[in-house]
Amino acid sequence: MDKVTIGTNATICPMPVTLIGSCIGGRPNFMTVAFISRVCMDPPLVSMGLNKRSASREAILENKEFSVNFPTPAMVKEADYCGIVSAKNTDKSMLFPVFYGILSAAPMIRSCPLSFICKVIETHDFRSHTCIIGEIVASYLDKSCLTDDKPDPKKINPLVLTMPDNHYWTLGGSAGNAWSAGKELMEKK
Amino acid sequence: MDKVTIGTNATICPMPVTLIGSCIGGRPNFMTVAFISRVCMDPPLVSMGLNKRSASREAILENKEFSVNFPTPAMVKEADYCGIVSAKNTDKSMLFPVFYGILSAAPMIRSCPLSFICKVIETHDFRSHTCIIGEIVASYLDKSCLTDDKPDPKKINPLVLTMPDNHYWTLGGSAGNAWSAGKELMEKK
Secondary structure, eight states: OOEEEOOSOOOOSSEEOEEEEEEETTEEEEEEEOSEEEEETTTTEEEEEEETTOHHHHHHHHHOEEEEEEOOGGGHHHHHHHHHSOTTTOOOTTSSOEEOOSOTTOOEETTSSEEEEEEEEEEEEOSSEEEEEEEEEEEEEEGGGEETTEEOHHHHOOOEEETTTTEEEEEEEEEEETTTTTHHHHHHO | OOEEEOOSOOOOSSEEOEEEEEEETTEEEEEEEOSEEEEETTTTEEEEEEETTOHHHHHHHHHOEEEEEEOOGGGHHHHHHHHHSOTTTOOOTTSSOEEOOSOTTOOEETTSSEEEEEEEEEEEEOSSEEEEEEEEEEEEEEGGGEETTEEOHHHHOOOEEETTTTEEEEEEEEEEETTTTTHHHHHHO
């Protein structure tokens, strides 16, 4: 394959689309974040990068709590809107029906099939972003998204994002079973 | 919507599937990693969680370099295999055709359409995993994956992963334009 270099600003392909919930001035607020992943199995830790200029970062550093919500393709306008406008000049508190778990500054979005709430355990500042590491303390799923008592990704129906083409996508078709598809190669060796 | 709680081990939905390249005993090695994201725009930083028992973690902490490679659905057996077997007891150096950029301990996989190479800048230890933060110093794309001189996600054709159902998926259909779909809501307000 002929390779071309494409600079240093490459992004993970694809990225998840999450709405990060925080509490600003006593009201729920949500910001779109794609720079997020699990980073530890035990304890269950999430790492995310928040722009230093964002109102959400400030609120999360103050309250030490946040939520992670997974919007569906039907919510693409709202999900995108939360990445375009800042709580610094727009009140986003009425955009979604919210509910709360055991953390009072981590509002969750009722219309998102999957949400979890986290306590901040570490933060690391870089030039443009702060890396916030949070521990998942509870997670909530629409009962209708269970299949055989397990979360069903096709029912959760998450959005994904690619850059720099800046497109949202749905989850496609099955491409195999994890911790299984590779066993065939083990037997060969 | 009726919500059910599903414990604290919730995962990001969906996760990317990457093959992390390192150099072990002078040979290329690759491990499957889904706990990975960008975490800063400037500088371009990647954060990933590696199991403390993995040979890759040890090698990356020693060499301070690694690569991130994006396998396609056609490579699902190899991608899964690299998550099942450890370099501690299996030589994975002949599994893929490799190439190198400017970092000698960060082998890349020629058959992966997209790869990037990183220098380690910080590490943070947690109970089961180490969070490794790397700066992207170069990225490489198959020339055939460009459309209008931009990386085309449909041509890159990445795998994605969901847990705890443990399935691999392809990228689905378009669900809208980012930094655009939400503008309609701005005009309404």
